[in-house]
Amino acid sequence: MRLRNKPWAQDKIDQHPQFVIPNPETLKGKWQEVFEKQQPLQIEIGSGKGRFITEMAKAHPEINYIGIELSKSVLVAALDRVIEANLPNVKLLNVNANELETFFEKKEVDRIYLNFSDPWPKSRHEKRRLTYKTYLKMYENILKSGGEIHFKTDNQGLFEYSLMSFSAYGLLLKYISLDLHTSHFEGNIMTEYEQKFSEKGNRIYRCEVQFQ
Numbered sequence: 750m751r752l753r754n755k756p757w758a759q760d761k762i763d764q765h766p767q768f769v770i771p772n773p774e775t776l777k778g779k780w781q782e783v784f785e786k787q788q789p790l791q792i793e794i795g796s797g798k799g800r801f802i803t804e805m806a807k808a809h810p811e812i813n814y815i816g817i818e819l820s821k822s823v824l825v826a827a828l829d830r831v832i833e834a835n836l837p838n839v840k841l842l843n844v845n846a847n848e849l850e851t852f853f854e855k856k857e858v859d860r861i862y863l864n865f866s867d868p869w870p871k872s873r874h875e876k877r878r879l880t881y882k883t884y885l886k887m888y889e890n891i892l893k894s895g896g897e898i899h900f901k902t903d904n905q906g907l908f909e910y911s912l913m914s915f916s917a918y919g920l921l922l923k924y925i926s927l928d929l930h931t932s933h934f935e936g937n938i939m940t941e942y943e944q945k946f947s948e949k950g951n952r953i954y955r956c957e958v959q960f961q
């Protein structure tokens with residue numbers, strides 16, 4: 750995601766600790782205490798400008814959501830949405846997903862969303878893809894038994910790679926759409942990238958996979 754560096758982003762993040770949780774490692778195993786209601790916890794990795802996680806939180810008050818975003822300059826756009834929505838069931842973390850197990854206890858999370866993850870097309874960058882096997886191992890650890898990953902992308906290469914990676918890992922491929930917007934899938938919430946790329950005519954791929 751190309752965005753201007755925003756030197757004020759850290760200050761803005763610091764001013765809203767009720768929405769962008771500081772020191773998240775201290776909450777490992779205790780995320781239910783952060784929310785008003787104890788209910789299933791779903792996380793989005795690489796939540797970008799936050800439309801998906803905020804709209805999901807509006808549509809599903811019975812779920813707690815955490816959006817994880819590495820870039821401060823991007824996260825502040827999500828923070829604006831979360832401030833505006835002022836919902837009790839959505840929080841943001843400004844951390845790197847490669848440290849997920851520092852922040853979440855084993856079996857603490859009910860579902861993981863990956864939306865339009867960076868494709869890292871060069872094979873020497875395979876390990877950086879959020880569907881590479883070392884990430885899958887982390888997801889398996891923090892997810893409850895039978896936990897799912899829901900993945901969307903417009904990048905055919907990343908989608909095909911990810912299906913192979915999921916399958917090689919032993920995940921159950923529960924649902925696959927090669928054209929989400931003409932499929933019968935109901936309740937889709939568009940991400941910022943999804944809107945942009947589908948308006949350009951790109952097909953959107955989506956799958957749901959489950960650890961067994």
Ligand code: SAM
Binds near residue numbers: 818819
């Ligand atoms: N999901 C959003 C959407 O669909 O509009 C944003 C997609 S953008 C291509 C990918 C986002 O993932 C970027 O904002 C990037 O900063 C974030 N990201 C990439 N690697 C990450 C990581 N290891 N941990 C957390 N966020 C990451």
